[in-house]
Amino acid sequence: MTNNEGKGFRTGITLLGLGPGDPASLTRRTWSWLEGIDILYLRTAHHPSVSHLPAHLVIESFDPFYERYDDFESVYEAIVEKILHLGMNTRVTYGVPGHPFVAEATCPEIARRANQVGIPVQVIDGLSFLEPTWRALGVDPFPNTSLADALEIAMRQTPGFPPSSPALIAQIYDRDVAAAVKLTLMTAYPDEHPVFLVHGAGTDAEIVEELPLHEIDKSPHIRLLSSLYVPPLSPQASFEAFQEVIARLRAPDGCPWDREQTHLTLRPFLLEEAYETLDALDREDMVDLEEELGDLLLQILLHAQIAEEQGHFNIHHVIEGIANKLIRRHPHVFSGRAVDGVQGVIRSWEEIKAEERQAHEVGEKSGILDGVPTALPALLQAEHIIERVSRVGFQGLSSLGELDTIREGLEALEASQAKAKQTIFGELLLGLTSLAHRFGIDAESALREALNRFRDRFGMMEAEALATGEKLIDLSTEELSRRWNQTLGAGQEQAAV
Template sequence: MGQITVVGLGAGTLDQIPLGVYRKLTNHSGIIYTRTKEHPVIQSLENEGVQFESMDDIYESHDDFESVYKNISEVLINKSQNEDIIYTVPGHPIVAERTVQLLLNQNRCDVEILGGQSFIDALFTSVKVDPIEGFQLLDGTSLKREQIQYRQHVVIGQVYDAMVASDVKLTLMEDLPHDYPVTIVTAAGDPQYERVETVPLYQLDRGFEFSNLTTLYMKPVEEEHLHHQFQSLRDVVAILRGPGGCPWDQKQTHESLRRFLIEEAYEVIDAIEEEDDDHIAEELGDVLLQVMLHSQIAEEKGYFTVDDVIRSVTDKMIERHPHVFGDVDVESADEVKANWEKIKQKDGLNQF
């Protein structure tokens, strides 16, 4: 079984890599494989006679990054069957390096990891932020809206080119204003090539040269931009019910709110009959408010929370749709119908 030694090249210049790593690379007599040659350390080492073979051409032969990374890892594993090899990556091998994770999750060769400064250290130095405040590191090549925690510092790596930047921009614009400030950091920590520029979100993919050393940074988003998120509604209801909140909301109980839930449901039906989408959205919001108030009242008494409400309906939907989610125990259709009839009779909803 061969061995692959994965070496991190750090976030910037040759001066930043450990002496042991430098000697490991310069004393190697053969070719060193590298994910990309687009790194200042590679250029410096080539000037000292170190020979590199990059995987840059593999990027051009696939339509998605996961296929690229799998191809690179497979090439490296095959080469290691004949000799022990060195493979270099930007930054630290364990930080934002999918190819390294693929190598670690196979059993056809041994993998050794050698240090290298992570780009995270240099990035936070560049933007002058203490990460202890809380941050989230995300992959720009596979960014999903539901992943992003806007109330923390957000770092988005792997923004190689304008195409990835465009995808990131469109994802962020689902939640943020078009002119929200985003900071582009390239070659963080490199005294010669470091570039830090803050631009409005809509300009993120315009007029900027991206590279393997480009990372995006956003400070925690102001609450006023997050009113469409569930947590904001939950916080508002808790404040209204809490000390110094609204006297009307504070005195409500499950019993006192019962008629409002029925009234709001009727208003949703009226909006549907009017075929007014904006009105439907507004009235559904009023129904949701009733759910939140009941959940907050229960949470204050220690009975249940809105998390339990959501978990209950999620589990129920999964259980009732085994053809979609798998074979699980399902409440029969007759039982569902019988329960609904009881609810209608109890609350005077027989007209439905």
């Protein structure tokens, strides 16, 4: 790509920026070039500067393409092909709003393809919409403002940029786009978050509106030259900001305790935070769950930071790896592969995992059960194993969960000698877990719930005894039984209320 004014070339392409809209913003170089050509091709003639261009110019607009094709990608592809064809046989000037390489899909692609086939290209810069937008808002985009396209944001489930930094979203060209962008942003920002719509930046019709996020699609001023500025939530409201906090704790001048931690010393905390998160889930306490998820995320970031310091991997490798795995294992979501309901998803999942295992080198995990950590609690480990073997049609564990088999096991347990009791009891527990799987019961959760009920009842009984100056250890077996039965009735009444 060159910028030599096209001198000496009989063929080639000039990519020209028409500025943000005010004719006074056209550069002297742009105006000089326009005075020296006869035909100007425009992506769109719907631009305020067009009516002020040199009178002798023949204007060829690609606006009809927007009616001819069903989507923007097809429109842009047709424009690119046309300009490349013209540039191969003559000297062609193609003008676009703003700057040819700012929020402009066609010019970079034209330049890329032209370079591949040897067509000379020059770029005549224009003032983009960005400079007058910053001036209208009275802000400096540095050091970390994110730039985004409204159509891309509208198609996302989440914004895609950190809410700890400001963002500018271009091409909010109608209310439908504004509504779609609003819904995406509201997954990360409060409905009342103050934002700014900037209309016609750099033109005589420039307007800046401050309004709550949930009202942006109600603005009567939205048009082709509208953008949305989103101020940050808070300096700490992003994954990147949290990552910086963790790195700072582990820095040479950080916290002595955090700096001393290793993967092994942190192991108990990871387990503890996981169980505290489960406890919040069991209690359906959303306030506690929010806090516990943060504590669990802290452990993940600490392990990733230590691994980065040791040269093994970093958190971005972790995120990329799990994201790629999920995309690879969900072709029915990301690749359009058809599946037949939930069972079809499970079959597809197992087929993909089998392919992954075959692709691993010798010595790496390759069996169906190798992915079940042996460090898991035995009941949870049993659930995973039962689930995995059932996916491939193995019924050996299912037979242990038959009611007759369980009854036989109970009889054998009672009649067996002491040495055999533990083995038989283990088989019974495995059978009960298999029975739970057959009934669709989460055995681990069921046991935790039963333990929580017991703790509540026992605590109630203990509190009643202490209220009368008694200690449970001093009560007879019969009295303990009586009070235990009373707590059952009290607990049922409390649950009913």
